Amino acid sequence: MALRMTMGNEAAAMGALAAGCDFFAGYPITPATEILEEMGRRLPARGGVFLQMEDELAAMAAVIGAAWGGARAMTATSGPGFSLMQEHIGYAALTQTPCVVVDAQRGGPSTGLPTLPAQGDVMQARFGAHGDRPAIVLTASSVWEAYAATRQAFALAERHRTPVVVLLDAVIAHMREPVEIFDLPPPGRAPWPGSRTTKPPFGRHPFAPFGGGRDPIVVTGLSHGEDGLPTTGSGQAAERILKDSITAIAHDPELASGVEGFYLDDARWAVVAYGITARAAQAAVESLRAAGVPVGLLKLHVLWPLPEAALIHLADRVDGILVAELNLGQLVMPIRAAVAGRTPVEFVGRADGLLLAPEEIGARLRTGSGSVVTEQGGRRDA
Amino acid sequence: MGAGPVRLTRIRLTGRGGQGIMLAGAILADAAMRDGRHVTETQEYGPEARLGATKAEVILSDAPIAFPEVGQADILVCLSRDGFLKYGGRIVPGGLRLVEETSVSEEALDRDLCRFPWRERARHLGLELTMNVMAIGTLQAVTGVVSEESLEAVIRERVKAAYVEANLTALREGERLGSGVRAPVVSPEGKRREGSRHGFNDLQ
Amino acid sequence: MPKMGQSVDRFLRREMLPTVWCPGCGNGSIAQALAMALDRLGTEPKDVAVVGGIGCSGRTPFYMATNALHTTHGRALAFATGLKLAQPDLTVVVTSGDGDSLAIGGNHFIQAARRNLDITLLLYNNAIYGMTGGQAAPTTPVGAHTTTSPATGSVENAFDAVELAMAAGATFVARTTTFDMQEMPVFIERALRHHGFSLVEIITQCPTYYGRLNHIGEAPAMLLWERDMTDAQAGQHGGWNTGIFREESRPEYGDQLRRRQSGGGA
Numbered sequence: 001m002a003l004r005m006t007m008g009n010e011a012a013a014m015g016a017l018a019a020g021c022d023f024f025a026g027y028p029i030t031p032a033t034e035i036l037e038e039m040g041r042r043l044p045a046r047g048g049v050f051l052q053m054e055d056e057l058a059a060m061a062a063v064i065g066a067a068w069g070g071a072r073a074m075t076a077t078s079g080p081g082f083s084l085m086q087e088h089i090g091y092a093a094l095t096q097t098p099c100v101v102v103d104a105q106r107g108g109p110s111t112g113l114p115t116l117p118a119q120g121d122v123m124q125a126r127f128g129a130h131g132d133r134p135a136i137v138l139t140a141s142s143v144w145e146a147y148a149a150t151r152q153a154f155a156l157a158e159r160h161r162t163p164v165v166v167l168l169d170a171v172i173a174h175m176r177e178p179v180e181i182f183d184l185p186p187p188g189r190a191p192w193p194g195s196r197t198t199k200p201p202f203g204r205h206p207f208a209p210f211g212g213g214r215d216p217i218v219v220t221g222l223s224h225g226e227d228g229l230p231t232t233g234s235g236q237a238a239e240r241i242l243k244d245s246i247t248a249i250a251h252d253p254e255l256a257s258g259v260e261g262f263y264l265d266d267a268r269w270a271v272v273a274y275g276i277t278a279r280a281a282q283a284a285v286e287s288l289r290a291a292g293v294p295v296g297l298l299k300l301h302v303l304w305p306l307p308e309a310a311l312i313h314l315a316d317r318v319d320g321i322l323v324a325e326l327n328l329g330q331l332v333m334p335i336r337a338a339v340a341g342r343t344p345v346e347f348v349g350r351a352d353g354l355l356l357a358p359e360e361i362g363a364r365l366r367t368g369s370g371s372v373v374t375e376q377g378g379r380r381d382a
Numbered sequence: 383m384g385a386g387p388v389r390l391t392r393i394r395l396t397g398r399g400g401q402g403i404m405l406a407g408a409i410l411a412d413a414a415m416r417d418g419r420h421v422t423e424t425q426e427y428g429p430e431a432r433l434g435a436t437k438a439e440v441i442l443s444d445a446p447i448a449f450p451e452v453g454q455a456d457i458l459v460c461l462s463r464d465g466f467l468k469y470g471g472r473i474v475p476g477g478l479r480l481v482e483e484t485s486v487s488e489e490a491l492d493r494d495l496c497r498f499p500w501r502e503r504a505r506h507l508g509l510e511l512t513m514n515v516m517a518i519g520t521l522q523a524v525t526g527v528v529s530e531e532s533l534e535a536v537i538r539e540r541v542k543a544a545y546v547e548a549n550l551t552a553l554r555e556g557e558r559l560g561s562g563v564r565a566p567v568v569s570p571e572g573k574r575r576e577g578s579r580h581g582f583n584d585l586q
Numbered sequence: 587m588p589k590m591g592q593s594v595d596r597f598l599r600r601e602m603l604p605t606v607w608c609p610g611c612g613n614g615s616i617a618q619a620l621a622m623a624l625d626r627l628g629t630e631p632k633d634v635a636v637v638g639g640i641g642c643s644g645r646t647p648f649y650m651a652t653n654a655l656h657t658t659h660g661r662a663l664a665f666a667t668g669l670k671l672a673q674p675d676l677t678v679v680v681t682s683g684d685g686d687s688l689a690i691g692g693n694h695f696i697q698a699a700r701r702n703l704d705i706t707l708l709l710y711n712n713a714i715y716g717m718t719g720g721q722a723a724p725t726t727p728v729g730a731h732t733t734t735s736p737a738t739g740s741v742e743n744a745f746d747a748v749e750l751a752m753a754a755g756a757t758f759v760a761r762t763t764t765f766d767m768q769e770m771p772v773f774i775e776r777a778l779r780h781h782g783f784s785l786v787e788i789i790t791q792c793p794t795y796y797g798r799l800n801h802i803g804e805a806p807a808m809l810l811w812e813r814d815m816t817d818a819q820a821g822q823h824g825g826w827n828t829g830i831f832r833e834e835s836r837p838e839y840g841d842q843l844r845r846r847q848s849g850g851g852a
């Protein structure tokens with residue numbers, strides 16, 4: 001097995017290439033820049049297009065344009081750029097444009113803590129654009145998972161015709177771990193499944209870009225029906241397209257199974273965590289288990305749609321759930337709503353640029369008391 | 383975490399921007415991977431990384447590594463004074479500290495600091511920039527956390543062809559400096575260290 | 587040199603030192619020249635606001651003892667527009683990088699030039715993105731190396747900020763270099779005294795990225811590179827000409843607005 005020390009960002013780029021990505025547009029921002037640089041090195045050699053745009057609005061716009069030109073397209077950014085992309089993420093959602101956005105989260109809001117880790121974009125990734133829309137958000141807690149999630153994002157984007165967000169964090173993005181050297185498919189663009197049909201261009205029909213001998217189509221950020229033409233009067237046809245898409249995503253078994261359990265069989269308390277925090281939680285759980293404390297971990301690979309069935313199943317079996325995340329309380333809100341009182345849901349989090357340490361999570365699991373945000377100040381390891 | 387038989391070693395390399403700390407961390411991590419160990423490596427990024435103290439952190443283990451952050455290190459390798467001031471204290475009691483001799487001032491001469499003339503030796507050999515690799519050589523000789531063969535192989539792979547020999551020379555010089563140095567097992571308080579809870583056995 | 591020291595010092599926030607800038611970076615020279623120009627202008631720190639974008643250059647306000655507004659990437663001119671209109675008595679200076687002003691902030695740049703509001707923009711042109719580690723900027727010369735250009739060097743045409751500003755209607759337009767520490771404070775002072783939108787583009791050195799990626803070397807070599815790139819034949823070898831290219835009087839935006847407010851034209 002040939003292993004290579006690989007950075008999370010590099011792995012994300014490789015995951016995109018493995019999925020057939022042939023277009024990248026971006027704007028430099030730490031801690032996502034290595035994805036841009038990696039794509040800049042690799043894409044042209046594979047016959048793809050690499051563009052550094054003038055800002056993130058433009059990058060996202062170019063990605064959408066490229067998708068309609070038939071490319072498997074992606075961009076990568078971090079907090080400030082992700083905020084700027086929101087308008088066009090909404091546009092991609094309404095126009096059912098398959099594309100991928102990697103957001104390597106750093107401390108915010110605003111310029112915030114460049115470039116310390118955070119998980120503060122979880123709600124923005126779901127609700128950042130105005131209006132209602134379907135959303136798929138994946139995450140990763142290792143270099144390998146950064147590869148796998150980005151690769152999977154392209155398949156999901158294509159299946160559901162929607163922008164898919166991969167949320168990394170500054171630690172996973174910049175960490176290096178040994179991974180098996182990735183094999184890339186031969187360069188070249190696979191045709192879109194809808195290319196040969198004459199079905200209407202929107203709704204549940206597969207995506208087909210402009211050209212390829214098809215009749216011309218209209219793409220607009222105005223609400224539209226399956227034919228793509230703006231809806232006049234009320235937008236019932238448009239609403240139905242959105243609802244259909246939200247339902248299809250909610251019932252996609254691949255998304256619903258985006259969780260991983262550790263020591264859950266006999267756990268009395270369970271941590272729910274994702275990204276870098278899931279690794280701290282895993283260390284905490286392992287050390288408590290070594291001391292005979294029955295705790296477990298539910299690690300999330302998919303954040304949106306929230307894997308509700310798995311959470312409810314867990315809630316029915318444990319005495320309590322501790323949600324750990326690097327923010328002041330984001331995913332804990334929909335988790336509480338999903339669990340709906342079946343079991344207590346507590347929260348531990350911080351947003352000061354430091355990681356939640358295994359000891360911090362472990363201490364909360366031991367005491368299981370009160371939902372308070374970790375007090376700030378003072379390095380915990382000093 | 384595991385107080386059991388798993389050997390897990392957390393190493394922090396620190397120095398000034400421009401001293402090649404990132405490269406040293408990468409070489410160490412790559413070599414450990416070649417040795418078949420589990421490895422995580424994290425580095426400091428962003429504008430701050432260009433100024434003053436920088437660090438690279440490497441964890442080596444026989445089992446998969448859950449949490450990749452080095453809070454309190456088992457081993458500190460320090461090439462500069464500001465690195466020592468910023469990170470010298472974040473180490474487990476009795477942890478091993480290998481430091482460039484000019485990076486600590488007289489009053490900080492703990493008995494358990496291992497001081498090495500890396501800079502002076504690297505200069506003497508003609509390339510001060512190789513002191514990072516020399517320090518890794520010393521680390522390998524003192525602790526054996528990574529094998530000499532893997533370090534050599536990685537240097538041949540990673541370093542620009544023109545500098546490979548100079549770096550290999552530095553590596554061997556570092557190993558020479560470290561050979562015969564027994565890793566101190568006495569904490570600053572003079573108590574015998576009870577062996578780290580991280581199974582720090584490879585120091586004996 | 588005119589009396590430096592005490593009075594120039596008034597404009598520098600010593601307690602913030604050392605700066606975040608790399609050794610040999612040109613940004614320190616620009617901050618120094620700005621302090622000298624403000625001093626010669628005879629103003630007080632409390633009557634000045636320095637507005638920075640995001641980037642190494644955008645950090646300048648932290649080192650000035652004036653009011654400081656460190657804003658978001660590319661938008662400093664828009665913040666400054668609001669500030670100046672709300673508080674016309676302030677001397678408003680914007681410090682911004684070439685990426686900040688000409689890429690993400692390109693639109694704000696031409697709109698500000700067009701409006702002719704009384705703001706001075708110091709555009710730090712190091713031909714590269716410094717803070718994020720050496721990516722291509724809209725000013726990167728064709729053929730120059732960055733971490734996001736093809737291996738053979740940049741293939742994109744570079745912006746000429748001076749021509750762009752003139753076309754957009756700026757009323758004071760100048761270019762100088764950190765090589766010329768006599769000229770720079772003079773140009774900045776002239777720009778500050780100008781009533782209207784002023785651009786002073788300053789060719790400055792980023793030894794850490796531009797110098798290294800293009801094998802020019804450290805600061806001293808880069809200063810010589812600046813000299814050569816701005817010599818008399820600059821236009822012929824892809825360099826920059828320097829000087830004051832426009833200094834003309836046109837109605838200032840704030841004055842125009844206030845005239846309307848008080849209800850009469852004349």
Ligand SMILES: Cc1ncc(C[n+]2csc(CCOP(=O)(O)OP(=O)(O)O)c2C)c(N)n1
Pocket residue numbers: 027028029030056080081084111640641642643644659682683684685686687710712714715716717718723
């Ligand atoms: C919206 C947004 N995108 C990206 C960034 C990351 N970023 C910080 S500074 C910078 C560019 C720096 O280059 P330049 O403007 O030329 O200034 P310099 O650092 O060279 O002075 C970028 C892209 C950001 N802060 N905000």
Ligand code: SF4
Pocket residue numbers: 432606607608610611612613642643712716717791792793794795
């Ligand atoms: S990176 Fe370049 S522009 Fe930024 S401080 Fe360093 S030398 Fe200056």
